[in-house]
Amino acid sequence: MQRLPGVGPKTAQRLALHILKRSETEVQTLAQALIDAKQQVGLCSVCFHLSSESVCEICRNTNRDSNTICVVEDSRDVIALEKTREYSGKYHVLGGVISPMDGIGPEQLTIQPLVRRVSQQSIKEVILAISPSIEGETTTLYVGQLLKPFTRVTRIAFGLPVGGELEYADEVTLARALEGRRELD
Amino acid sequence: MYLKKLHLRQFRNYQDQRVDFIAPKTILVGNNAQGKSNLLEAVELLATLRSHRGSRDRDLVQEADAIAQITATLERQNGISDLSLTLRRNGRRTVALNSESLRRQLDFLGVLNAVQFSSLDLELVRGGPEQRRSWIDTLLIQLEPIYAYILQQYNQVLRQRNAFLKRRQETEDRRQELEELAVWDAQLVTTGVRVIRRRSRAIERLAPIAAAWHASISGSTEVLQVKYAPNVPLEQNHPEDVQQAFLEKLEQRAVAEQHQGTTLVGPHRDEIELTINETPARSYGSQGQQRTLVLALKLAELKLIEEVVGEPPLLLLDDVLAELDPNRQNQLLEAIQDRFQTLITTTHLGSFDSQWLKASQILAVHAGKLLPQT
Ligand SMILES: Nc1ncnc2c1ncn2[C@@H]1O[C@H](COP(=O)(O)OP(=O)(O)O)[C@@H](O)[C@H]1O
Ligand SMILES: [Mg+2]
Ligand SMILES: [Zn+2]
Numbered sequence: 001m002q003r004l005p006g007v008g009p010k011t012a013q014r015l016a017l018h019i020l021k022r023s024e025t026e027v028q029t030l031a032q033a034l035i036d037a038k039q040q041v042g043l044c045s046v047c048f049h050l051s052s053e054s055v056c057e058i059c060r061n062t063n064r065d066s067n068t069i070c071v072v073e074d075s076r077d078v079i080a081l082e083k084t085r086e087y088s089g090k091y092h093v094l095g096g097v098i099s100p101m102d103g104i105g106p107e108q109l110t111i112q113p114l115v116r117r118v119s120q121q122s123i124k125e126v127i128l129a130i131s132p133s134i135e136g137e138t139t140t141l142y143v144g145q146l147l148k149p150f151t152r153v154t155r156i157a158f159g160l161p162v163g164g165e166l167e168y169a170d171e172v173t174l175a176r177a178l179e180g181r182r183e184l185d
Numbered sequence: 186m187y188l189k190k191l192h193l194r195q196f197r198n199y200q201d202q203r204v205d206f207i208a209p210k211t212i213l214v215g216n217n218a219q220g221k222s223n224l225l226e227a228v229e230l231l232a233t234l235r236s237h238r239g240s241r242d243r244d245l246v247q248e249a250d251a252i253a254q255i256t257a258t259l260e261r262q263n264g265i266s267d268l269s270l271t272l273r274r275n276g277r278r279t280v281a282l283n284s285e286s287l288r289r290q291l292d293f294l295g296v297l298n299a300v301q302f303s304s305l306d307l308e309l310v311r312g313g314p315e316q317r318r319s320w321i322d323t324l325l326i327q328l329e330p331i332y333a334y335i336l337q338q339y340n341q342v343l344r345q346r347n348a349f350l351k352r353r354q355e356t357e358d359r360r361q362e363l364e365e366l367a368v369w370d371a372q373l374v375t376t377g378v379r380v381i382r383r384r385s386r387a388i389e390r391l392a393p394i395a396a397a398w399h400a401s402i403s404g405s406t407e408v409l410q411v412k413y414a415p416n417v418p419l420e421q422n423h424p425e426d427v428q429q430a431f432l433e434k435l436e437q438r439a440v441a442e443q444h445q446g447t448t449l450v451g452p453h454r455d456e457i458e459l460t461i462n463e464t465p466a467r468s469y470g471s472q473g474q475q476r477t478l479v480l481a482l483k484l485a486e487l488k489l490i491e492e493v494v495g496e497p498p499l500l501l502l503d504d505v506l507a508e509l510d511p512n513r514q515n516q517l518l519e520a521i522q523d524r525f526q527t528l529i530t531t532t533h534l535g536s537f538d539s540q541w542l543k544a545s546q547i548l549a550v551h552a553g554k555l556l557p558q559t
Contacts, residue, residue: 100348134341142368
């Protein structure tokens with residue numbers, strides 16, 4: 001349990017004791033749900049968000065503005081941005097940020113598919129919503145350079161990072177950051 | 186500012202030790218390896234979140250324990266602050282101010298200011314440029330706490346760019362990676378120029394103060410110059426011009442960087458030149474003269490922090506006072522008077538002036554315990 005993100009020794013113990021106290025059927029249901037999720041949930045072939053279908057719900061939704069793409073690191077960021085209800089365009093999940101120390105270069109991310117998406121469709125704006133860490137900033141600059149020939153590229157407004165990534169920003173902060181986005185220079 | 190209380194728990198060889206500082210000068214006396222320097226190190230950590238010994242957190246936590254805690258009560262003009270720093274054998278350190286834990290360590294810096302002066306500081310003259318860079322960086326962190334963030338960002342870019350250059354050596358297709366290199370270059374330049382400009386500004390302010398102290402201590406026969414020698418030429422002062430010069434130098438060294446697989450241009454290769462009568466201080470004069478130089482630098486730090494912060498910082502004298510001859514001892518004590526709260530360590534009280542011994546609080550240090558001495 002302690003290997004799960006954000007779970008310390010105390011929480012791990014609480015969770016383990018809780019599970020042991022449940023009935024066997026309950027535990028089996030939980031275990032099966034985890035396995036099902038792992039087996040059924042893959043990545044959307046368009047935006048790379050988690051999805052149980054080959055194209056995710058957001059990509060299929062015709063009420064959403066398909067001329068705008070918001071680029072994020074992770075599926076968690078999509079969920080965080082969806083909670084704000086301030087954004088009605090589409091997404092693109094990079095699957096991480098450029099980090100040579102971790103062996104992650106542009107090839108390890110979904111940057112090529114993004115460039116293809118933007119160059120082949122009529123996209124009016126790409127919003128880069130990547131955390132303001134060094135690696136995030138590098139990724140923003142890199143992706144920005146590649147996309148600029150095709151469309152307008154903006155980035156969301158973030159101040160000094162507080163070790164806080166997109167995921168941790170509260171909804172109000174996030175909505176404001178989205179609203180205050182500016183041209184990438 | 187005045188440090189009123191210090192509490193060390195499972196820090197180095199202190200199990201659980203409280204100290205009340207009751208005089209502007211406190212002398213910690215004891216044999217070697219009893220914990221004198223450890224106590225000063227705790228204060229230094231509160232001021233800069235760094236240790237000049239370069240210790241890792243796991244070394245700071247008492248053997249066999251998992252957590253160390255340094256807490257302190259500090260009185261400043263605008264009120265009293267409680268500082269707390271928690272160090273972990275495995276895990277990240279955390280800081281709290283007035284019982285509220287801070288999300289950014291940056292916000293902990295600048296509450297307590299201190300200048301550390303130990304015999305290791307002779308390395309400022311004798312050692313390599315990294316010693317002097319580290320010295321000016323530690324000073325800058327106290328003058329402008331945001332600098333800790335700026336420096337951290339630069340170092341992170343540097344590590345990533347080095348990893349990128351290493352990886353690039355191993356790949357065949359280099360054209361594809363030119364775009365990524367360009368972005369790392371841009372990041373190195375943006376973060377590097379901030380470091381360069383702040384270092385330059387700090388040295389510019391420090392140099393005349395150090396020169397004046399040096400003249401006064403050495404009897405104005407010698408001229409000390411503290412000069413910034415940045416790796417990237419800094420002829421112009423406009424950030425855009427420095428950025429341009431940085432990029433040009435990166436271009437010039439591109440082949441060498443590719444070949445060596447490491448970053449060869451940037452403030453991580455800066456030098457701070459110390460010269461006396463236009464001769465490099467390293468090769469100038471006796472140990473005594475080099476001590477005079479370091480003393481002048483330390484007094485300059487003290488005054489500059491006071492000037493910028495608006496309050497006198499603490500002075501931590503680790504074994505150095507006894508090493509100075511009586512004349513320099515007096516110069517130093519006269520400069521600090523009662524304005525700068527001073528913690529002094531020594532193995533013997535014998536070499537000190539009896540008059541100010543009387544005015545000082547004296548604590549005996551033995552095996553991680555403090556005892557008042559009468
Ligand atoms: N993490 C630690 N746990 C326990 N003891 C330590 C730790 N780190 C250093 N010490 C002890 O602290 C002593 C050195 O203290 P120090 O303050 O440097 O001595 P001095 O009084 O000579 O300045 C040594 O005895 C060393 O073993
Ligand atoms: Mg010592
Ligand atoms: Zn999708």
